[in-house]
Amino acid sequence: MALQPHDWAINLVDPTYAKSMKIESSNTLPVPPGFEEMDSNTTRVNKASKVLNSRNIDKLQAQKAWQIATQPLKSIPMNFFMSYMSGSSLQIIPIMTALMLLSGPIKSMFSIREAFRPVLDNRETIGTVRSAMVVYIMAQGILMYIGIRKLNEMGLIPNSRSDWLAWERHANYNENLRSFTF
Amino acid sequence: MLLHPIATLVFGLVSQFVLTNAVFSDEAYKVDWQLQNIGKYKCIISNNDTSKLIVFSDFNDEEETLVSYVNSQDGNIMSRFVLPYKILDVMRSSDKEAFVVRTEKNEFETFDLNLGFPVTTSRLEEVFISSCNCVQQNENVKIEGNTLGILDVKTKLPLFQMPLPEGFQEVVFLETDNVNSLKLSIALTGLRYSYYEIKFNISDTQEPEWERDESLADVVDYVIIDIKDHSMDEIEREMSVEETMDNVLDAYMFRVTTDWNRLRDLLRRNKYNPGKALMEVFNIRKNDDSEKIELARTQNLNFGLSKLLIVATRNSKINAIDLDNRGQTAWSIDSNLQDILSVELIGKTNKLLIISKMGDFEIYESTSELLSPTLNSKGSLITRREIAAAHRLDDSDYFYLEFADGSEKEIVSFGSVEQKLPNADIYITDHDEKAISGHTIGKNNELGEASKITPQKTWKITLKSNERIVAFAARNSEPQVGSLGTILGSREVLYKYFYPNLASYVVINEDTGDMVVNLIDTITGELLYTQKHKHEKDGVDFDLPINILFGEHWFIYSYFSVKPVPEQKLTVVELYESLEPNERKSDASASYNPINGIFNKPEILTKSYIFPEVIKHMILSNTKYDITTRSLIVELQNGQITYIPKVVLNARRKNESEMTADDKKEFMASQYIPTVRINDHFVITHYRDLITNTKSKMISVPTNLESTSIVCQIGHDIFCTRITPSGPFDFMSPSFEKGKLIGTIIAMVIICYFLRPSVASKKLKSIWLVRE
Numbered sequence: 001m002a003l004q005p006h007d008w009a010i011n012l013v014d015p016t017y018a019k020s021m022k023i024e025s026s027n028t029l030p031v032p033p034g035f036e037e038m039d040s041n042t043t044r045v046n047k048a049s050k051v052l053n054s055r056n057i058d059k060l061q062a063q064k065a066w067q068i069a070t071q072p073l074k075s076i077p078m079n080f081f082m083s084y085m086s087g088s089s090l091q092i093i094p095i096m097t098a099l100m101l102l103s104g105p106i107k108s109m110f111s112i113r114e115a116f117r118p119v120l121d122n123r124e125t126i127g128t129v130r131s132a133m134v135v136y137i138m139a140q141g142i143l144m145y146i147g148i149r150k151l152n153e154m155g156l157i158p159n160s161r162s163d164w165l166a167w168e169r170h171a172n173y174n175e176n177l178r179s180f181t182f
Numbered sequence: 183m184l185l186h187p188i189a190t191l192v193f194g195l196v197s198q199f200v201l202t203n204a205v206f207s208d209e210a211y212k213v214d215w216q217l218q219n220i221g222k223y224k225c226i227i228s229n230n231d232t233s234k235l236i237v238f239s240d241f242n243d244e245e246e247t248l249v250s251y252v253n254s255q256d257g258n259i260m261s262r263f264v265l266p267y268k269i270l271d272v273m274r275s276s277d278k279e280a281f282v283v284r285t286e287k288n289e290f291e292t293f294d295l296n297l298g299f300p301v302t303t304s305r306l307e308e309v310f311i312s313s314c315n316c317v318q319q320n321e322n323v324k325i326e327g328n329t330l331g332i333l334d335v336k337t338k339l340p341l342f343q344m345p346l347p348e349g350f351q352e353v354v355f356l357e358t359d360n361v362n363s364l365k366l367s368i369a370l371t372g373l374r375y376s377y378y379e380i381k382f383n384i385s386d387t388q389e390p391e392w393e394r395d396e397s398l399a400d401v402v403d404y405v406i407i408d409i410k411d412h413s414m415d416e417i418e419r420e421m422s423v424e425e426t427m428d429n430v431l432d433a434y435m436f437r438v439t440t441d442w443n444r445l446r447d448l449l450r451r452n453k454y455n456p457g458k459a460l461m462e463v464f465n466i467r468k469n470d471d472s473e474k475i476e477l478a479r480t481q482n483l484n485f486g487l488s489k490l491l492i493v494a495t496r497n498s499k500i501n502a503i504d505l506d507n508r509g510q511t512a513w514s515i516d517s518n519l520q521d522i523l524s525v526e527l528i529g530k531t532n533k534l535l536i537i538s539k540m541g542d543f544e545i546y547e548s549t550s551e552l553l554s555p556t557l558n559s560k561g562s563l564i565t566r567r568e569i570a571a572a573h574r575l576d577d578s579d580y581f582y583l584e585f586a587d588g589s590e591k592e593i594v595s596f597g598s599v600e601q602k603l604p605n606a607d608i609y610i611t612d613h614d615e616k617a618i619s620g621h622t623i624g625k626n627n628e629l630g631e632a633s634k635i636t637p638q639k640t641w642k643i644t645l646k647s648n649e650r651i652v653a654f655a656a657r658n659s660e661p662q663v664g665s666l667g668t669i670l671g672s673r674e675v676l677y678k679y680f681y682p683n684l685a686s687y688v689v690i691n692e693d694t695g696d697m698v699v700n701l702i703d704t705i706t707g708e709l710l711y712t713q714k715h716k717h718e719k720d721g722v723d724f725d726l727p728i729n730i731l732f733g734e735h736w737f738i739y740s741y742f743s744v745k746p747v748p749e750q751k752l753t754v755v756e757l758y759e760s761l762e763p764n765e766r767k768s769d770a771s772a773s774y775n776p777i778n779g780i781f782n783k784p785e786i787l788t789k790s791y792i793f794p795e796v797i798k799h800m801i802l803s804n805t806k807y808d809i810t811t812r813s814l815i816v817e818l819q820n821g822q823i824t825y826i827p828k829v830v831l832n833a834r835r836k837n838e839s840e841m842t843a844d845d846k847k848e849f850m851a852s853q854y855i856p857t858v859r860i861n862d863h864f865v866i867t868h869y870r871d872l873i874t875n876t877k878s879k880m881i882s883v884p885t886n887l888e889s890t891s892i893v894c895q896i897g898h899d900i901f902c903t904r905i906t907p908s909g910p911f912d913f914m915s916p917s918f919e920k921g922k923l924i925g926t927i928i929a930m931v932i933i934c935y936f937l938r939p940s941v942a943s944k945k946l947k948s949i950w951l952v953r954e
Contacts, residue, residue: 180609
C-alpha cells in the first residue's frame, strides 16, 4: 500500500486550497456579550459630520502648510546672530557652520515634497500649499544667503580681483630689447 | 611635604624652557664669522710687560689711523679703534703709562698705553722721540744680508744670530735686553707679519710664535663661486641617457636595471643587513664628531650654503675664502697682474677671469672649486688706457668699459666667450657725478674687426656746475616678480608698476643746499617723477652718507637732515600702475616698445620714516625666488649691521584715525608711526667689533633655501652671516623632536596591532548580545 501523505500536506502545496477556503467574516459573528449592536442611524450622522470635518481638515491642512513654510523663517534670526557673532576669521568651526547653512537649504529644497507630504494629497488645498511652498523656498534662500555672505566675509568665495591675481600675466615691456644701467 | 613635588615639577618645566634656545641666538657665532684685519703695519709698540703689542696702521686711504691691540702670545686682535687723522709718528712716554702720537699737523695726542683711552694733557712735557724705529735706534742690532745679529752691549761681540726667513722685508718691532731675550716682529712679502720670542741660550729653534696675513685688508674686488653638489651627477647622467632613448619601454627597463643595481650595491655594501642599509639611507649612523661635521657639510652643500668668496687684493693676491668653513682660506694664488680691477667668472664654468686696470687679463681654471686654479691663458686689450670700471653685461662674457680719461666707452670681451650677448636691441645707461647718459648698440652684437663695439650715444642729462649725483640706483631690468599687485584689505588689487627700465638718483646742490630725487626712464631719459628736499624745510646734511636703492616696485633713499629735528630719515617711494584699486593699465597680451615712450606713467605714494642711527650704507636682501620678504640690510655708522623688513617701510601706512576697517584687514597692515626702531634681534653683527672703510661693500647672496640669504661685508674686515628675513620657514629647527615623533608613531602602530583583536571580539559580542 502506497504511503498516503497527510491532508494538511496536500493542502499546503495546493495553491487553490487557500482560495477555496471559506472565511467567516467577523461581521457575521455575534457581538460579544456586553457590546451593543451598531445602529444603522449612526452611519448617516457620520456622513454629515464627514462633510463638516473635511472643511475643517482643509483649514487645518492650510494652517499646517503655512506652519511648515514658516518654520525655516523662525531660524533666520538665530542663524543671522550666530554668523554675526562668530566673526570672519578663518577657523574650522565657522567654516563648517557656514557650509551647513549653505548645504542645509539645498537639501531642504530638494526634499520639499517630503516636508509637505502631510498636506499634499488634498486637492482642495493644493493652491495654498503651493504658495506655502514658495514661501518655504524663499525662507531657505534667505538662510542660504546668510551662509554665502558668511563665506564671502571669510574670503572663501573667489569673487574679487585679488582671487584671480595669480592667473594674471605680466605685461612684456621689453620685447626684443635689453637695457643695462650702471 | 606637599610643596616638594610641586617645586620639582615647576623647576623641571622651567629647565625645559631654558634648554630651548631663543630663535635668534641659536646660530649666532656658529654660522657667522669675521676675519679681523689690521692692514699694513706702520709702527708697533708694546705695553710694559710685552703682553700686548699696539699696532698702528693707515686706514681709509691713509686719511685715518687704525690702532690695534694684539695679544703677543697668539697674534689675536684684542681691540681696535680708529683715529680720525693720519699719524706720522708714535712715542711711548718715559713713564711707560701712555703713548703719544704726532699728527700731520704736528700736533700731539696722548693715550693710555694699556687701554687706549685719550688722556687730556695740555701739552707734551717731554721731547718727542720716536719709538717706531727700533732697529736704527738700537746700535747693538745688526742686519747684514739675511741674518740678524744681536751684539753684547759692552764687548760688541755677537751674542745671538738668526737667519731671516725667505721673503723678509723689514723688522717692524724689536725688543731685546741684550742679555738673553729677543722679541721681534718682521714683515714678509705679501703683507705677512711674523712674531718671534726667543731666549738665546734656551732654545735653538727660531720658529715664529705666530704669523698674521694682512693682505685681505685691502680687497679690490670679489666674486662668489657656488661649490657644486656632485651627489646628483650620476642620476642626472642616467636621466640624460634615458632621454636619448627612442623607446619608452627601453628607457623604463634602463631605469629599473640601474635602480636595481644601486639597491644591490647598497645591500652588498652593508653585508645584506637590511637594518644597516636603511640606516645608511637615512644617515642615522653618524655618531662621532667627524662624521657629524661631514654630514653638516653635505647638508650645506645640498642647500647651496657652501660657497667660496674669491677676493682680489691690492697686492695682486687671489684668495678663496670658504664661507661655509668660518672664513678659512681654501686656496690662494698670486696673480701676475698689477692693479687688479675686477674678478669675474666666465659663463657658468669655474674659469676665473682677472682684469687689471690697464686691460691685461688672466684666466685661471681648475677642475674643482676647492682646488687651487692654474693659469690657463692671458692677454691684454689692444687699446691701453686705464679702465675706470668694467661692468659685465648680464650673464654674457662681454664687458662695458668706462675709461679713466673719460674717452668713448667700449664693449669688449676678455679672452674666451662662453655666453653671448642677448639677441636684442641693447640700451646702456651709465652715470658719473655730473651726468647720466644713454647709449645703444642696436642689434649688432658681434665684436667687429677692432674686437670691440663702440656704443652710440642716445641722450644725456647734464647737471649744473654746482650740482652732483651722490646716489644712483637702477631697477634690475629683469626683476623676478612674485605678485603683480598688492592685495588690499577689501580684497581689491593695487597694481604695481613694473616697467623695467627705470633708474632713480639723488642730486645735491651744494650752493642752495637742496636735494632732489629723480626717477627716469633709462631708454629715453624721460623724467618720470621728482621729489625735492629744500634747504629751508629739510636742511639735508651732505657730509653724512646719502644712499638710494631700487627694489621691486619702489625705491628707498636715506639721508640725514637737521630740520625739523636732526634725524636720519628713510623715504620710501612706491610706484603703482594706478592708485585706483582694481585698475590695471598694462595689458599682458599687448607688446610695448619703450623707445616710443612709456604709455603709462607710474602713480606715486611716498612716506618718510625716522631711523635712530646714521645709515652708512644699505643694500637689499636677495633670495632665490624673491618670495621671502625683502629686507634692507643696513650698515650703521657705529659699525653694526642690522636689517629692516620692507613691510615696515611701507608708503601705504596711514594714521590710525584714517584707517578704515578694510585697511586694517590687510596683511601686515599697521598704522603709520614715523619712527622705525632698531630691533635688537635684527642686529646681525651681534657684539662684534666691525671695522669698515669707505670702500667696503655689502653683498647678499641667495642660497638654495628660499628663506636664507648669505650676507657679507667685505671691506677692511670680512664678515659673513646668514639672514632669514621671513624666518627660517623652510628648514626644521634643530630642536624638532623627531625621535619623539617617530617613537609616538611606532607606539601607536603597536597599540593598534594589539588592540585590533580585542576590539573585533568586542564588536562580535555586542552583535550577539553577549554580556561580558
